[in-house]
Every structure is written in C-alpha cells, then in structure tokens.
Amino acid sequence: MELQGRVAIVTGAGGGLGRTHALFLARQGAKVVVMDLGDGAAGVAEEVAAAGGEAMPFQGSVTDEAQVAAMVTQTMERWGRIDILVNNAGILRDKSFGKMSLDDFRLVVDVHLMGSVICTKAVWDIMREQNYGRIVMTTSSSGLYGNFGQANYGAAKMALVGFMQTLSIEGLKNNIAVNCLAPTAATQMTEGLMPEQALAALKPEAVSVGLLALVGEQAPTRAILCAGAGHFERAYITLTPGAYVGTGPDAAERVVAQWDAIGERMQDSVPEAGRAQGQQELQAAFGAAKG
Template sequence: MTISFNDQVAIVTGAGNGLGKSHALELARRGAKVVVNDLGGARDGTGGSSQASLDVVSEIEAFGGEAIANGANVANFNEVQEMVKQAKDKWGRVDILINNAGILRDKSFSKMEMDDFKTVVDVHLMGTANCCKAVWDLMREQNYGRIVMTTSSSGMYGNFGQTNYGAAKAAVVGLMNTLVIEGQKYGIKVNTLSPTAGTRMLEDLIEDKQVMEIMSVESVTAGLVTLCDKESPNRLILCAGAGGYAATQIFETDGIYLSPDQQSPENVRANMDELLNRDGEKMITAGFEQTNKFVAKAVAFHKGESS
C-alpha cells in the first residue's frame, strides 16, 4: 500500500538543508502541506537566514505541492507557538511534527564550556519539547497526531566529544517514552528516528566522498516516512543510514532478589553475573513495571519465608 499524506499538514524543523529538507520534500511529494521551518544558522547554531527555507518551499511549489517557510528558533517557545498558529491559520490543523532541528558544538568534556553544553541541550531537547508542547493540545483535540523525535547513536551509545549532543539526544527518547503513554487515548503516536547521513553534521568526520554519497539523506527519509503515516508504529526507535534499517530497544534483565539480611553492596557485587544474565529479559514500557517486578520478587520471598 502506498503511503500517502493527502489532506495532512506537517511541520518539519531544521528543514532548510540536509535531512530536514529531504523529509519536507518527500512528505510534500506524498501530498502533505508542509511548514518548512529553519532558523538558517550555521552548524553551531550561530547566524540566521530565511533563504534556505524559502528555497525548499520553491522546490515544493515547483512540483505542485503546498508549503510555507518559517524561521522560528525551536529553542524559543513563543516563536514555536507562532509557527503552529501559522500552520493552523492557513490549513486548519497540524497532523505531523518532525523534530529534526539541531546543532553541534563538539569538544571533549574537559574543554567544553558549559554555555556550549546548555545551548546544544536547549536546541535538541528543549527545542523538541517546545514543538511537542505547541502541537500537543491541537493533536488531542483532533484525536490524531504523529510526532517523530530525532535521536542519535551518540545519544544511545556515546561518542567522543559529544557529551552535550549525546545527553540531549538520549533525553528525547525519554520524552518519547512518556508522550507515547499520555498520547495513546488521543490517537497520537510518537516515534524516534536515529539517522546517519552524509550531511554537514558529518562533513568534518567523514572525508571519503563515496561514503558520503552512500549515506544519502533520501535513504534515511525512507525510514522517516514509515514513522508518521496513519499506519505508523508507536514507540519505535528506528535506526536508518546508507540503506540499512534497524531498531534500538531497551531491555531489562530479570535480575536478582536479595533478602533483607543479604542486601549489601558486597552481595550485589557477588551476584553481578546473575544480575546481568539476559535469560528472561523483557522490554519494559512503563516505569511502574520495573517497580512491580521488584516488589513481586520481594513478596514471593516473604511469602515463602512465612509459609
């Protein structure tokens, strides 16, 4: 079945270049009306120009699509609210939010200024939260919404020189996990994309032009599109790059139980192999499930002790 976005409205942040531009173009080709948001700054977030987003709008209009440009800074909630209002005033609704905007200020942690840490977190985490908050009530009223976060392998697994970026990118997964729970009864689905592509974010890290070409933005967008249509999954972390697609999932081992007289750090350490044993591990989908598991182990022990 062909995935279509006819009569739907999408907001794509950071859509003036790279992945965001690719996402915006493909959503428009498939019928969506698109808000092309881009502050127009450099890779580190400095500066600003509306030309990039205007150029993308022109491309969309050239093949018969509908789009408007917007220059909101996602880290500024008031500007984000105005962006959502602009979309609603023009098209009446917002069905899809693609949180793609981001910057880099890489340095080892020992050399990093905390202002650079905060600025990156403000754009990636607070920018994502601002956009989600600005569309949330509208999507609840519509009883429909699709939101996509953008995480990174740096956030899930770590990468030298990216403590700020990695922390923010891990945090948006936590944001997704709770929004999934809160959005379910309102027809809102929330997923996360973990892309790797030959964009300006990687131009200093990968010098091989052939590799950069293989890591096309279009290959990532093919995955993105599956996360925001009517039949999309929910709570999926989809990894995409160079034509490869995979899922990151968070599992918890079954673990151990120590009786009250055995609850010491030495005994935790002594049972580490069993604690790490992956037999019986499960994917937990809400925080209380972990609590329930531990309490059940304790109750079972005390019942056995008293019987």
C-alpha cells in the same frame, strides 16, 4: 500518496536531513511547513512547490516560544490542522567533556531537547482536539550508545527518548503516536567526520524514507527507528529479569557477587512503562519472603 491531506511541520528543514524530510513528506501528499533558523526555508518550500506540492516557509528558532507559537498560528490559519511534527532541528558543539564549556553544553541541550519540547507543546493540544497526531523526535546513536566528544549532544538525544516514552503513553487515548528516528546521514554537521566513501553512502534521502512508517495512518508508537545508507534497525530500552539479593548486611557484597546474573539478558524484556521495574522488584521481594 498515503499522507494526502495531512499537514506536517519539519524543523531544521532548510537543508540537510530536514530538507529531505520535507521533500519526502510532500511527495507523500502532505502539506509541509518548512521551519529553519536560517534563510534556507524559502528555498526548500520553492523546491516542494516546483515538484507539485504545497509548502509554507517559516524562519525562526525552535527555542523561541513566541516564534514557534506564531508558526503554529500561521499553519492553522492556512490549513486548519497539524497532523505531523518532525523535530529535526539541531546543532553540534563537539569537544571532550573536560574541554567543553557549560555554555556549549546548555546550548546543545536547549536546541535539541527544549526545542523539541517547545514545538511539541505548541501542537499537542491541537492534536488532542483533532484526535490525531504523529510526532517524531530525532535521537542519535550518540545518545543511545555514546560517542567521544559528544557528552552534550548525547545527553540531549537520550533525553528525547525519555520524552518520547512518556508522551507515547499520554497520547494513546487521542491517537497521537510518538516515535524516535536515529539517523546516520551525511549532512553539514558531519562534514569532515567521515571518509568520502561513507559520506556518499549515507545520503539523507536514504533516512527520510523511514518517516512513512513513523507518521502514517498505521504508525506504531514508542518505536526507536535507526536508519542509514538504506539499512534500518530498531533500538530498544530493555530490562533484565535480574536477581534478588535481599536487604541484609551483606547485600552490597551480594550485588557484586551476582553481577553477571543480574545482567543476564536471555530473558530481558521491553517494559510497557516505567512502573514495570518496580513491579518486577516487588514481585521478586514478595516471592523471596514467601520462601
């Protein structure tokens, strides 16, 4: 039980993937706060207790700062620390972009992105003070690679990757690891979107086991773990070496002419931070100036 003594908050945990996350973390020894907008939180907390674990249900919205603050206060009063946050809460409002209302776009971004921001902000100082924290953002292949009808969802999910990238840098000195999980799982949100055989293979439990690698003592930081049907992959945001074309009057035409060379991936890299792009560009420019 690697997470013995740890305290975890799982949002959107009243059913589906959040429920299996909460049950898995409890089996690993963590005390779990089961947060959900609906009334399913109490039932999942009872499941945890029936299996010999400890859980506290909390009904509220991740987009409501006061409710999130109340949850954090209650957690601290009961257990005195918060070690793990799994930002799992989410909704779908799928339509092609041309038919999508701006209200549906804002709502999905608000729940997925701002909900994760609000919950993370509420525990950030606690984790800094205790010099320990493990935070998981739930991203998606729809954000990483796109998916028809999910411009709102994809935008929010890719934004969470950017959020993770910066928080992982800022959290290093206080031993706060921040990672992303990109699940493929059959939940209420995916009903009717996949054939029955696929839904049967994509059980949420097969994803939740990947959490241990992201929230344990030896967790990495800045990782994007993809998971589904018992298979796990890593996704990376990479940078090609590119090509120097200069800034002369024909620079635009040279970009077009060297497009394949600019995109050559044989020596692409995973930058440690965003500044790596500027450093690479300046080195190329200074090298070309020296001849």
